[in-house]
Structure formats: structure tokens, C-alpha cells
């Protein structure tokens with residue numbers, strides 16, 4: 156059987172996580188809102204800085220990662236979680252700002 160372009164496209168689509176979604180965490184008054192979220196593997200978290208003038212970052216320090224750069228009001232930072240597990244994080248300049256992403260296996 157000859158494989159057509161349409162069939163290839165279809166098989167690529169179906170091999171992707173079907174319900175991968177984007178979840179927004181807002182950052183306001185030095186808090187991650189919501190502070191803890193649960194998502195499924197393949198989902199993307201978008202952190203949105205909605206402060207008036209305060210910068211922040213999202214640092215997965217306890218996972219041994221390097222501190223990323225800051226992002227400023229009206230800017231976002233995003234990350235896709237492909238593996239299940241607990242991913243606690245904090246803000247480098249404000250260590251009291253903590254949050255956690257819990258990733259469940261995709262169904």
C-alpha cells in the first residue's frame with residue numbers, strides 16, 4: 156500500500172498526546188496562583204507575571220536545575236512536562252514564593 160501525505164499527517168496527529176493542554180499559573184503579589192496544580196504528562200504550564208513592576212522566575216531548584224532568567228510584568232515563562240512526578244519550584248529572588256506541579260501519567 157502506498158503511504159500518502161494525508162495518511163502520514165493523520166498518523167502523526169494520533170501519535171501525539173490527544174488531550175495535551177496548557178494551564179496558566181498567575182504570579183501576583185509575590186504568589187503563584189494557584190500554588191499547586193495537577194496536570195497530565197504532555198501538558199504545558201504557562202506562568203504569567205501580572206505584577207505591576209516585580210520580576211520573578213520559576214526555578215526547579217530542588218531538582219538540581221540551574222536558575223533561569225527573570226521575567227517581567229506581562230511576560231510569561233512556560234514549560235512542558237512530559238514525565239509524571241512531583242515538580243516543586245520556587246522563585247530565585249523570592250525564596251518564600253513556592254509552588255508545585257504534580258504531573259500524572261497521561262491516560
Ligand SMILES: [Cu+2]
Nearest residue numbers: 211212246249
Ligand atoms: Cu519572585
